[in-house]
Amino acid sequence: MKIVAFAGGVGGAKFAHGLAHVLPPEDLTVIVNTGDDFEHYGLYICPDLDTVCYTLAGMANPDTGWGRVNETWDVIENAARLGGPAWFRLGDQDLGTHLERTRRMKEGQTLSQITEDFCKAWDIQSMILPMSDQPVRTMVETEEGDLAFQEYFVHRRCEPRVRGFRFEGVEVAEPAPGVKEAIQAADAVIICPSNPWVSINPILHVVKSIEKPVIAISPIIGGKTVKGPAAKMYHELGIEPSAVAVARHYCDLITGFVFDTVDRQLEGEIKSLNLRTLVTNTLMHSHDDRKQLASHILSFIGTDL
Numbered sequence: 001m002k003i004v005a006f007a008g009g010v011g012g013a014k015f016a017h018g019l020a021h022v023l024p025p026e027d028l029t030v031i032v033n034t035g036d037d038f039e040h041y042g043l044y045i046c047p048d049l050d051t052v053c054y055t056l057a058g059m060a061n062p063d064t065g066w067g068r069v070n071e072t073w074d075v076i077e078n079a080a081r082l083g084g085p086a087w088f089r090l091g092d093q094d095l096g097t098h099l100e101r102t103r104r105m106k107e108g109q110t111l112s113q114i115t116e117d118f119c120k121a122w123d124i125q126s127m128i129l130p131m132s133d134q135p136v137r138t139m140v141e142t143e144e145g146d147l148a149f150q151e152y153f154v155h156r157r158c159e160p161r162v163r164g165f166r167f168e169g170v171e172v173a174e175p176a177p178g179v180k181e182a183i184q185a186a187d188a189v190i191i192c193p194s195n196p197w198v199s200i201n202p203i204l205h206v207v208k209s210i211e212k213p214v215i216a217i218s219p220i221i222g223g224k225t226v227k228g229p230a231a232k233m234y235h236e237l238g239i240e241p242s243a244v245a246v247a248r249h250y251c252d253l254i255t256g257f258v259f260d261t262v263d264r265q266l267e268g269e270i271k272s273l274n275l276r277t278l279v280t281n282t283l284m285h286s287h288d289d290r291k292q293l294a295s296h297i298l299s300f301i302g303t304d305l
């Protein structure tokens with residue numbers, strides 16, 4: 001079964017890793033949000049793309065879910081001692097990625113070409129594509145003014161109350177080479193358990209139409225996020241955070257919805273949105289959890305094709 005997965009960072013990467021374990025590599029394409037990308041210390045940084053790549057390469061830090069395992073922090077600590085900003089933590093190995101990516105971009109290579117080369121170097125077999133080669137920048141509209149995504153997410157620790165989001169550049173951004181073709185060739189598209197507002201919406205804006213069965217996995221379990229501000233965002237936008245809120249968020253696009261057993265009592269309400277449902281353990285603590293969730297979801301999709 002050929003699958004395209006839409007992913008943000010940590011939640012998306014964990015599920016994409018599960019899929020990579022249960023699908024032949026040629027059957028999986030992961031399309032990753034680049035709305036979080038930014039420049040820092042003159043370097044071009046792609047937090048979600050790097051998280052997905054490091055995770056599929058088995059190099060991710062298991063404690064944080066982002067960054068590299070066995071990382072050291074000499075460069076950023078030395079820069080901070082000289083007065084440089086230290087709010088965005090850049091590890092020494094991770095900096096190698098940003099240095100080489102930036103060097104290539106300055107030479108005129110595209111983000112998708114660079115990502116393809118990096119994936120080869122890291123021995124990643126499945127296809128990982130940035131959503132676009134053109135810049136799209138997620139702006140968080142808050143009660144304290146508009147903030148660039150990393151400014152909101154990392155520097156301000158998601159504290160300002162959210163009013164809305166804007167994806168600058170999205171009107172002219174084209175899907176990266178391979179994105180449309182992968183969707184066309186896919187049997188189904190899976191929306192990973194990523195933040196619907198800031199990880200998945202930018203991808204949906206770039207991709208525009210999907211003429212394939214789409215299923216989504218809730219990143220909200222028991223009304224809370226596993227990590228990150230998705231539940232806080234729903235709340236501040238006047239929507240009670242829950243698996244139902246996520247199902248409603250995607251309901252014009254999806255045919256099936258996967259959510260956690262702790263939310264089993266919401267099944268009737270979700271089914272009433274005209275969605276097929278899979279209620280299962282969606283919390284991925286271990287590698288086995290990732291694999292198990294991926295194979296449950298593939299069977300769920302299989303019964304509908």
Ligand code: GDP
Binds near residue numbers: 008010285
């Ligand atoms: P970010 O860009 O690093 O914030 O990454 P994502 O948007 O991909 O992931 C953030 C979302 O993943 C949050 O809303 C979390 O609740 C969700 N998430 C993280 N781990 C898990 C998990 O094990 N299971 C589920 N269902 N959601 C998860």
